[in-house]
Amino acid sequence: MSKVDQSTECKIREAAKRVFLRKGFGSATTRDIAESAETNIALVNYYFRSKERLFQEIFRESFVETFVPVARILNDDLPLEAKIYKFVDHMTELLKRDPLLPMFVLSEMRGENSEFCETMAELHDVSSNRFKIQLEEEAAKGNIRNIDFDQVEVSLMSMVIFPFISMNMLKIKKNMTTEQFYSFVDDRKKTIPEMILTYLRHPGK
Amino acid sequence: MSKVDQSTECKIREAAKRVFLRKGFGSATTRDIAESAETNIALVNYYFRSKERLFQEIFRESFVETFVPVARILNDDLPLEAKIYKFVDHMTELLKRDPLLPMFVLSEMRGENSEFCETMAELHDVSSNRFKIQLEEEAAKGNIRNIDFDQVEVSLMSMVIFPFISMNMLKIKKNMTTEQFYSFVDDRKKTIPEMILTYLRHPGK
DNA sequence: GTCTATACGGCGATAGAC
């Protein structure tokens, strides 16, 4: 087997990721995936037993192994300003490589029924405890204002992630090409930390 | 026909909205909708001809007739600070009534193929031109810093809308009840405008 | 490991009785 020729299993896995990210679990079909992997339905089920199991693998790989490690940057041992810049930069670069990832993860959690909430149990490991403590310490020292940690964290996540979720709408509304969109989110690597830090450093009324 | 008894057509429309918002177009079935409306499949097709047409009606009603008018607050004739507070307040109240609406609209725009981008043409009407001009005027007067309008607008939208998109994840991660979540977004009616306004009023380095 | 053929169910949509 040559170097460029991947194993069938790997081709199916990559095809599944492409299709699931673009269409979601409900709208993606085994036929789509088999075709995209240049193979047939039987082999998809041979390697992964069912569409459901295949999806679970892709979901875990995308969320737990890709997204979560970057989110953990907030627990790194870094000064506040450097940490926020690093987080926004790394998360933006991750999402530029996989722009459909946030919508993929979040859209599978609608209705609160989903079995994917099980996978979410691992999320409790993502608690940003050290980031929270860091902000509390800075506030105690009088370096930043007193704030509700959750408000700051959610604002930060929102500003980084939401543009990718609304990418297609943004491109239509602002008449953006894909390149212009990427340039826009690159600019946000500066805007977002500035906005958060300016807010933190100036006292409320 | 009594007052409390709605017409069948209306019952189907309401059921369709419930089901589509919870599951999305791909995963919702005509059978779901019929059952939720306490009627049968034949009547769904009798009144709306097809699942596709029914969906288009719900989508238009939810997006163009509900969401867009609130977004237009940014074009109202109001002082900057009052306008931002009003926008965040109204949008938050709208989303508290229909928390699944943002995910519903945005998830149907994945893959950039979708025919719903046609409906999006009406979105060009939502251009926030007057808000943009207002910010430019305030900057010219030296009241706020010079900024990229799109960056500010997207940040504002992100911070208001994203918590509802990630509602289920947030509730799991922060161990929130639904009531606590609503209380959290109510607090954001103050946090978000403060963050935006603090950023605007303090010059960059 | 790989393919063809097929089983089986659920889907959207409609015909036709009332």
Next chain:
DNA sequence: GTCTATCGCCGTATAGAC
């Protein structure tokens, strides 16, 4: 307007030849 019955299609999954 409303319902039952049914058609034809496409989905997942598997059996069995190679």
